[in-house]
Amino acid sequence: MAKPTLLTVDDDPNVLKAIERDLRTRYGENYRVLRASSGDAGLQLLRELKVRNDAVALLLADQRMPQMDGIGFLSEARKVYPDAKRALLTAYADTSAAINAINDVNVHYFFLKPWDPPAQHLYPVIDDLLEDWTASYRPPYEGIRVLGTRWSPAAYDVRDFLARHQVPYQWIDVELSADDPEVKELIASIGDDVAHLPLTLFPDGTRMFHSSPAELAEKIGLRTRAETQFYDLAIVGGGPGGLAAAVYGASEGLKTVMIDREAPGGQAGLSSRIENYLGFPSGLSGADLARRAVMQAQRFGVEIIAPQEVVGLRSEGPYRILKLANGSEISCHAALVATGVQWRRLEVPGVDRLQGAGVYYGGGSQEASSYKGEPVYVVGGANSAGQAALNFAHYADKVVMLVRGDSLSTTMSRYLVDQIEKTPNIQVWTHAEVIEVHGASHLEEVSVQCSDTNTVERVPVSAMFIYIGALPQTDWLNGILERDELGFILAGPYLRKDGKRPEGWTLDREPFLLETSVPGVFVVGDVRHGSIKRVASAVGEGAIAVQFIHRYMAKV
Ligand SMILES: Cc1cc2nc3c(=O)[nH]c(=O)nc-3n(C[C@H](O)[C@H](O)[C@H](O)COP(=O)(O)OP(=O)(O)OC[C@H]3O[C@@H](n4cnc5c(N)ncnc54)[C@H](O)[C@@H]3O)c2cc1C
Numbered sequence: 087m088a089k090p091t092l093l094t095v096d097d098d099p100n101v102l103k104a105i106e107r108d109l110r111t112r113y114g115e116n117y118r119v120l121r122a123s124s125g126d127a128g129l130q131l132l133r134e135l136k137v138r139n140d141a142v143a144l145l146l147a148d149q150r151m152p153q154m155d156g157i158g159f160l161s162e163a164r165k166v167y168p169d170a171k172r173a174l175l176t177a178y179a180d181t182s183a184a185i186n187a188i189n190d191v192n193v194h195y196f197f198l199k200p201w202d203p204p205a206q207h208l209y210p211v212i213d214d215l216l217e218d219w220t221a222s223y224r225p226p227y228e229g230i231r232v233l234g235t236r237w238s239p240a241a242y243d244v245r246d247f248l249a250r251h252q253v254p255y256q257w258i259d260v261e262l263s264a265d266d267p268e269v270k271e272l273i274a275s276i277g278d279d280v281a282h283l284p285l286t287l288f289p290d291g292t293r294m295f296h297s298s299p300a301e302l303a304e305k306i307g308l309r310t311r312a313e314t315q316f317y318d319l320a321i322v323g324g325g326p327g328g329l330a331a332a333v334y335g336a337s338e339g340l341k342t343v344m345i346d347r348e349a350p351g352g353q354a355g356l357s358s359r360i361e362n363y364l365g366f367p368s369g370l371s372g373a374d375l376a377r378r379a380v381m382q383a384q385r386f387g388v389e390i391i392a393p394q395e396v397v398g399l400r401s402e403g404p405y406r407i408l409k410l411a412n413g414s415e416i417s418c419h420a421a422l423v424a425t426g427v428q429w430r431r432l433e434v435p436g437v438d439r440l441q442g443a444g445v446y447y448g449g450g451s452q453e454a455s456s457y458k459g460e461p462v463y464v465v466g467g468a469n470s471a472g473q474a475a476l477n478f479a480h481y482a483d484k485v486v487m488l489v490r491g492d493s494l495s496t497t498m499s500r501y502l503v504d505q506i507e508k509t510p511n512i513q514v515w516t517h518a519e520v521i522e523v524h525g526a527s528h529l530e531e532v533s534v535q536c537s538d539t540n541t542v543e544r545v546p547v548s549a550m551f552i553y554i555g556a557l558p559q560t561d562w563l564n565g566i567l568e569r570d571e572l573g574f575i576l577a578g579p580y581l582r583k584d585g586k587r588p589e590g591w592t593l594d595r596e597p598f599l600l601e602t603s604v605p606g607v608f609v610v611g612d613v614r615h616g617s618i619k620r621v622a623s624a625v626g627e628g629a630i631a632v633q634f635i636h637r638y639m640a641k642v
Pocket of ligand 1: 322323324325326327328345346347348349350351352353354355356357358359360361362363394395396397424425426427448469470471473559562610611612613618619620621622624
């Protein structure tokens, strides 16, 4: 933690050096002593400290300075650091100005020059001021801070990125907390650049406006490039399937790399509460599951590369080669595709324009608390929508589930339907379909087509979260692996057509259970044709695939 600052300001270099020396001697161990040679320089320094969220305990300024005198400096400095103790250094002749300052700008004390010996004329009072300051001091937040408005898609992207990578941060909504004195001071310190929000502030003072995932990844030290070029096992996708394969593979001696285009955790990482995963009777959040699995994988030496997208796959003799979006390649003995599924788009007017500004696909659980006391709409009637509705119900005034069918029971697990029925602020609106969303800069209203009454209702909405099923994104494997008409990848017995092995299959054995149409390339989890879309199934398949990979590698 950075030490709180004592700032001394004087235009006379000799006085400045002397006071700095005396302060450092006595307080250097617990405080950082900084100096400035004019009021302007002092204010500039304070603004920088403010943006870094550093604490300032004491401001000590000489009264007689050209341009801005001590009282002028202290009254301006008070706007930036209202809680810092303020003291003046004065000549005897300025005593009455100093006394007036005590009243006018709330100066806490004035010292007469010279202050020798400091043990008698300086330290006792400063000790007292600092004691007083410490008593009401709350240490500032020391991590990453993100400033923006909740309707800004760019701000949402930054927060989503940090949350999915499990990086703690403080979110400052500059509109909602516009009256907060600390936020006011922070915005004043940022100056005109405030027009370029969102801004990510790092504890080392780095400021990033509109930061991209790549910039954030580099700044927080994520690995986006492979350490070496060759691995026994390369896994594409870091959801439960990929993570399980990584843990089993690495723990059984395979040099393993796992690449994810967003963050490890996959879809499961977005789940607010997984209640049906074995061994967790009261459920656990997807983020928690992801965090535990990532730690486990790292413990076994898995190299995790994220965010980085895999865009191609080819074979060269016994090697499988993955092409990454940054142009680099990774070779391996065996590759495993565990890329899961991605949200289906809701194709109605306004959705694309307002995405991130009130309209969200999925929506991380960190979003829920932003809608305290407001109406939230959830589109969809399957388990993921049910979990989200229950989560939002803790915060939102009212949660409305828009469901096309006539009830939830055909699409959702019983335990979720029961919980929803018992939650008074969740309303299930059946026979309802979103046909348009409205709002200039952010979502304001939704038009809902009611199929039972054949009417359209336009309702006010703060946020709408879409959970309408998902499809695989496997176009990058087109012509390489056999897929079904929706893009799910075929493996094992599904590859047999008319009793024949897949085209181009050269080995004198059948493809293993989870092996694709290319020997040595395996597939697990939601992206596999015929899979059961569950965390436990993906985890089980990840573990099983590793056994087949051992058998494959034994004969390469
Ligand atoms: C909100 C929600 C709640 C859910 N709740 C439950 C529940 O309570 N219980 C339950 O059993 N199941 C639940 N599920 C389903 C469960 O999460 C999935 O079945 C499971 O996550 C599938 O795991 P997977 O490893 O196959 O793929 P995913 O979890 O989909 O992970 C795939 C990963 O691959 C990455 N990826 C995709 N393409 C590429 C590429 N080209 N390059 C690199 N990386 C790529 C993605 O970024 C993603 O991280 C829920 C799903 C959702 C969305």
